[in-house]
Amino acid sequence: MSEHKTVSSGISTLNTDINIAAPDDFYEELIELHRGLSDEQSALVNAKLILLLANHIGDAAVLREAMRAARADAA
Amino acid sequence: MKTYTNPIYLYTRPADLSGSPRHWPVIVAGAGPVGLTAAIDLAQRGIDVLVLDDDNTVSVGSRAICWSKRALEILDRLGCAERIVRKGVEWNVGRIFFRDEQVFDFNLLPESGHHRPAFINLQQYWVEQFLVERLSELSQGELRWQNKVIGITQQTDRVSVRVMTSDGEYTVQADWLIVADGARSPIRGMLGLESEGQVFHDRFLIADIHMKSDFPTERWFWFDPPFHRNQSALLHRQADDVWRIDFQLGWDANPEEEKKHESILPRLKAMLGDKTEFDIEWASVYTFQCRRMRSFRHGHALFAGDAAHLVSPFGARGANSGIQDVDNLVWKLELVLEELAPQSLLDSYDAERTFAADENIRATTRSTDFITPKGQTSRIFRDAVLRLAKRHPFARRLVNAGRLSVPAVLKDSLLNTPDSASFASTTIPGAPAADAPVSGSRGDWLLGYLDQGFTLLAFGTTVPEDAVTALARAPIPVAVVLVGGALAAAGADRIEDRDKLLAARYDAQPGTCYLFRPDEHVCARWRSFDLACVLAAVAHATGQTAAEQEAA
Numbered sequence: 312m313s314e315h316k317t318v319s320s321g322i323s324t325l326n327t328d329i330n331i332a333a334p335d336d337f338y339e340e341l342i343e344l345h346r347g348l349s350d351e352q353s354a355l356v357n358a359k360l361i362l363l364l365a366n367h368i369g370d371a372a373v374l375r376e377a378m379r380a381a382r383a384d385a386a
Numbered sequence: 387m388k389t390y391t392n393p394i395y396l397y398t399r400p401a402d403l404s405g406s407p408r409h410w411p412v413i414v415a416g417a418g419p420v421g422l423t424a425a426i427d428l429a430q431r432g433i434d435v436l437v438l439d440d441d442n443t444v445s446v447g448s449r450a451i452c453w454s455k456r457a458l459e460i461l462d463r464l465g466c467a468e469r470i471v472r473k474g475v476e477w478n479v480g481r482i483f484f485r486d487e488q489v490f491d492f493n494l495l496p497e498s499g500h501h502r503p504a505f506i507n508l509q510q511y512w513v514e515q516f517l518v519e520r521l522s523e524l525s526q527g528e529l530r531w532q533n534k535v536i537g538i539t540q541q542t543d544r545v546s547v548r549v550m551t552s553d554g555e556y557t558v559q560a561d562w563l564i565v566a567d568g569a570r571s572p573i574r575g576m577l578g579l580e581s582e583g584q585v586f587h588d589r590f591l592i593a594d595i596h597m598k599s600d601f602p603t604e605r606w607f608w609f610d611p612p613f614h615r616n617q618s619a620l621l622h623r624q625a626d627d628v629w630r631i632d633f634q635l636g637w638d639a640n641p642e643e644e645k646k647h648e649s650i651l652p653r654l655k656a657m658l659g660d661k662t663e664f665d666i667e668w669a670s671v672y673t674f675q676c677r678r679m680r681s682f683r684h685g686h687a688l689f690a691g692d693a694a695h696l697v698s699p700f701g702a703r704g705a706n707s708g709i710q711d712v713d714n715l716v717w718k719l720e721l722v723l724e725e726l727a728p729q730s731l732l733d734s735y736d737a738e739r740t741f742a743a744d745e746n747i748r749a750t751t752r753s754t755d756f757i758t759p760k761g762q763t764s765r766i767f768r769d770a771v772l773r774l775a776k777r778h779p780f781a782r783r784l785v786n787a788g789r790l791s792v793p794a795v796l797k798d799s800l801l802n803t804p805d806s807a808s809f810a811s812t813t814i815p816g817a818p819a820a821d822a823p824v825s826g827s828r829g830d831w832l833l834g835y836l837d838q839g840f841t842l843l844a845f846g847t848t849v850p851e852d853a854v855t856a857l858a859r860a861p862i863p864v865a866v867v868l869v870g871g872a873l874a875a876a877g878a879d880r881i882e883d884r885d886k887l888l889a890a891r892y893d894a895q896p897g898t899c900y901l902f903r904p905d906e907h908v909c910a911r912w913r914s915f916d917l918a919c920v921l922a923a924v925a926h927a928t929g930q931t932a933a934e935q936e937a938a
Binding site for chain 2: 326327328329330331334335337338339341342345348350353354357380383384
């Protein structure tokens with residue numbers, strides 16, 4: 312698995328290479344997390360999940376880059 | 387069908403209808419790819435085997451089309467793979483499309499230095515025909531068409547099978563019955579057993595079409611394509627310019643209506659364009675299920691293939707895993723029939739192949755859940771993954787249009803002897819043999835040197851001649867193959883590691899020895915040769931140490 316990418320200056324960039332050891336296990340757990348929830352409850356769970364992960368990442372530059380990537384093809 | 391005429395195999399009146407019923411060591415119920423593979427393996431080992439099938443031909447329609455590397459390696463041992471490879475088409479590239487654009491492509495091309503490719507596509511009827519022809523070459527095998535099993539009685543040491551023919555009924559007996567009578571398994575029902583699991587609430591149209599086309603020999607998978615909105619579609623090449631096309635239809639589709647050619651034609655024209663000429667060879671509408679029997683052994687009845695476990699087809703894990711079932715079973719059955727191993731060895735068939743079935747069910751369930759998302763949130767995640775996949779590599783690993791069949795590594799099998807030294811290779815106890823290019827008197831690939839029984843592969847060391855003899859003469863014989871360096875010992879095969887890949891794949895040093903089971907799985911390995919260790923590992927891999935411990 313690739314390490315979180317850092318450039319020599321120490322500024323982190325968003326790692327978009329696979330960084331999860333067992334991707335299919337993760338995806339199954341992610342879908343399972345929503346089992347039995349209404350669409351509204353799921354949206355709330357997703358929002359909380361994003362906030363938790365964002366706080367864990369912390370780095371403002373990385374978060375900004377992730378937000379840009381997520382917004383890129385919103386249409 | 388334009389490209390294939392189903393052979394009609396003749397029914398002949400069984401002699402058993404008059405006179406006393408014959409006793410067989412093994413009866414196989416079902417002449418599909420799994421039953422036929424079992425019968426060939428048994429007959430090739432010199433065991434009399436009777437195959438009963440209620441039909442008089444091979445599969446109607448292509449059904450299973452992707453034959454995996456491991457299945458081909460097993461069929462190589464049984465003298466059947468070469469025809470399949472020659473007739474079939476090899477493919478390595480897959481492409482994933484979302485809506486109107488390609489998201490990414492992948493190449494399954496395995497590392498070089500293996501005899502067989504990752505996959506060969508060939509219609510199931512061709513494979514079955516080749517297997518029938520191979521079985522007919524073996525004098526120990528008897529195949530009776532239009533002989534329908536209608537009753538099973540289990541006794542403590544045998545099975546009685548009641549068979550119906552157009553000339554009346556008869557009964558035959560066997561020490562062991564291999565049940566390979568397919569997904570609906572009438573015999574499973576007769577024994578009051580169930581296969582439990584999940585039915586996916588979706589329907590798929592599967593069609594074989596004949597067309598001359600410029601499409602490359604690749605697997606193309608579409609999510610939500612413009613020609614079939616909100617559903618998935620698959621295009622895959624087979625032999626003789628026949629193409630497999632799958633259309634996801636949704637749960638509300640009417641199977642009878644969708645099967646009609648007038649319903650299929652507009653779908654195909656939308657996909658292939660108005661100008662492409664094609665003929666429909668065969669079409670069917672399916673619902674997919676993932677389920678398995680709790681145990682594959684019930685007394686003297688042993689279940690294999692779809693009768694024992696069922697998976698959705700994304701990943702080619704149906705027929706390929708069934709062939710691996712009987713590869714696992716037949717050598718054990720041979721040792722039990724010869725009273726060289728306790729009957730409890732057959733419980734390891736159940737343990738090892740239910741483990742493999744669970745792996746296949748898990749993989750195909752995940753694929754089906756990705757392709758057919760359950761609910762709004764699952765669909766949003768799925769579409770988010772597909773949208774990210776074009777630009778961001780991590781998301782490609784999350785796209786799941788089928789995780790293609792790979793053999794189970796039986797790492798927790800009780801038949802393995804745990805490592806006593808450290809190794810840095812994936813060929814751990816329980817793993818299937820990794821092929822490699824070699825040179826020697828019996829061809830250019832390692833797997834060609836693995837015996838029908840146990841084989842010891844010894845690297846760069848001399849196994850003393852008396853040890854080679856002792857292994858060859860043991861009640862359960864072990865063939866010895868020496869790799870490079872060492873002086874030839876009488877009775878041992880000798881090969882050279884021609885591209886230095888063999889030693890690398892097995893992390894071998896001078897002295898390293900690997901012991902392979904008859905199904906080519908590693909069961910023990912050492913850093914130096916020791917006759918007593920090898921004999922103990924064979925006893926362990928044939929259930930003898932476990933039986934002794936139980937008796938003690």
